[in-house]
Amino acid sequence: MILQVAQAIAAKDLRIEMRSRSALSTVLPFAATMLLAFGFALGPDRVLLTATAPALLWLAALFASVELCHRTYQSEAANNALEGLLLSPVEKGAVYLGKAAAAFVQLLVLLGVTAGIVIVLFGLPVGPSPLLLALTAVLGIGGLSALGSLLGLLAVRSRTRQAALPVLVLPLVSPVIIAATRTTEGLTQGSTTGIGGWIGLLVAFDAAFLAIGYIVFGHLLED
Amino acid sequence: MIGHLATRRAPVTTTQPAAVHLSRVTRLFDGLAAVDLVSLEIASGETVWLRGWNGSGKTTLLRLMATAISPTFGGGGVLGFDLHKQRSAIRARMDLLSHETRLYNDLTATENLHFAARLYGVDGRLVETVLARVGLDEVATVRAGSFSQGMRQRLALARCLMRAPALILLDEPYAGLDVDARVVVDELLAAARSAGQTVVLASHEAPPPQFVDRELLMDSGRLAQAPS
Numbered sequence: 001m002i003l004q005v006a007q008a009i010a011a012k013d014l015r016i017e018m019r020s021r022s023a024l025s026t027v028l029p030f031a032a033t034m035l036l037a038f039g040f041a042l043g044p045d046r047v048l049l050t051a052t053a054p055a056l057l058w059l060a061a062l063f064a065s066v067e068l069c070h071r072t073y074q075s076e077a078a079n080n081a082l083e084g085l086l087l088s089p090v091e092k093g094a095v096y097l098g099k100a101a102a103a104f105v106q107l108l109v110l111l112g113v114t115a116g117i118v119i120v121l122f123g124l125p126v127g128p129s130p131l132l133l134a135l136t137a138v139l140g141i142g143g144l145s146a147l148g149s150l151l152g153l154l155a156v157r158s159r160t161r162q163a164a165l166p167v168l169v170l171p172l173v174s175p176v177i178i179a180a181t182r183t184t185e186g187l188t189q190g191s192t193t194g195i196g197g198w199i200g201l202l203v204a205f206d207a208a209f210l211a212i213g214y215i216v217f218g219h220l221l222e223d
Numbered sequence: 224m225i226g227h228l229a230t231r232r233a234p235v236t237t238t239q240p241a242a243v244h245l246s247r248v249t250r251l252f253d254g255l256a257a258v259d260l261v262s263l264e265i266a267s268g269e270t271v272w273l274r275g276w277n278g279s280g281k282t283t284l285l286r287l288m289a290t291a292i293s294p295t296f297g298g299g300g301v302l303g304f305d306l307h308k309q310r311s312a313i314r315a316r317m318d319l320l321s322h323e324t325r326l327y328n329d330l331t332a333t334e335n336l337h338f339a340a341r342l343y344g345v346d347g348r349l350v351e352t353v354l355a356r357v358g359l360d361e362v363a364t365v366r367a368g369s370f371s372q373g374m375r376q377r378l379a380l381a382r383c384l385m386r387a388p389a390l391i392l393l394d395e396p397y398a399g400l401d402v403d404a405r406v407v408v409d410e411l412l413a414a415a416r417s418a419g420q421t422v423v424l425a426s427h428e429a430p431p432p433q434f435v436d437r438e439l440l441m442d443s444g445r446l447a448q449a450p451s
Contacts, residue, residue: 004341005341005342008338008341008342012327012330012334012338015329015330015334016327016329016330019329019330019366020329075327075328075329078327078328079323079324079325079326079327079328079375080323080324080325081325081326081327083291083323083325084325084339084342085342086291087289087290087291087314087319088314088339088342088343089311089312089314089315089342089343090342222293223291223292223293
């Protein structure tokens with residue numbers, strides 16, 4: 001039943017995004033502009049560009065996740081659909097998992113497109129371990145989705161709304177961004193030294209965020 | 224005092240437990256009592272019209288029964304389940320309809336109902352039937368965001384019909400509705416009556432008298448007169 005509910009929520013969120021394209025139409029231009037601006041600011045120095053590219057890529061993913069989670073909950077706030085989820089007799093943790101899954105898929109697409117821009121614009125090499133790089137992307141996006149989907153609810157219920165989301169997300173998600181950046185940096189430079197530790201950190205944070213989200217989402221949703 | 228409390232018909236007598244039993248329920252918002260020491264019993268199968276001016280506490284009382292909000296003080300039960308401890312069981316058996324339709328603007332009428340069916344474990348094949356019943360079958364594939372308020376209300380009514388809950392809570396169901404949609408509300412009341420569903424209808428507008436067993440008047444968060 002938990003998986004069925006999570007699947008229903010995820011399918012609904014993805015369908016709404018495919019129809020409205022609100023996240024893609026706002027987040028992608030933002031990420032592309034940011035990368036372009038940094039590219040011009042850093043100049044033609046190839047070494048500098050490839051050195052800063054992983055951090056810029058994950059910074060773009062971070063801002064994208066904040067915007068995306070905000071928009072996801074905006075559609076719940078319209079017509080008070082959020083109350084519909086509250087009053088449905090389902091495990092509220094399953095609702096959280098569904099929302100995190102939908103955010104994960106959307107962010108993965110956004111990261112894929114952004115990575116394409118970074119590879120072309122900054123000349124970032126994929127490196128000899130593309131599978132480990134893909135794992136890093138999955139784990140990094142997993143952490144951003146897990147935390148964003150939880151805190152997006154807090155933000156939509158707070159009086160300060162959108163302003164509250166970055167304030168809540170940014171400090172908490174820093175370890176994920178640092179670990180994902182260091183892993184991406186190492187892998188794109190062809191080094192796997194110390195990668196295991198950073199990937200372990202990503203796994204630990206993903207697991208912790210998901211577990212906390214599953215447990216507390218229902219409490220946050222209640223009056 | 225807004226007016227007098229009138230009893231149109233003797234309350235439904237039943238051996239079943241009360242559908243709603245509230246004991247000295249109070250709900251405070253920023254220190255102000257929106258609902259103040261309300262004690263109330265509604266029999267199973269009864270249709271109650273909760274009347275009162277705007278701000279009298281009708282909506283808050285409905286939302287307390289629906290478990291959308293918690294009482295600050297007091298307690299009670301809905302459909303035999305504790306208001307504080309068995310919220311999920313209550314939610315599975317009741318529906319709250321208000322001007323906030325809880326629909327997704329970017330989903331079509333059919334998709335909105337299919338989503339609700341999945342959450343409530345209802346057979347998705349009922350979707351077409353209920354859409355036809357509320358007169359929205361011809362716009363089934365149109366997004367709810369392009370519907371008028373009346374059409375949205377009808378879609379929300381269709382969701383309620385699909386679930387057939389034991390307790391239906393209606394908050395200003397006639398507000399913003401055209402004549403056709405008002406007929407749908409009346410049909411819902413008639414169907415609920417014949418199916419033995421309990422209905423609490425909060426409205427400052429009178430519903431057709433044949434559907435009402437009892438009237439309760441709210442004033443300043445209190446029941447202005449004890450229910451008969």
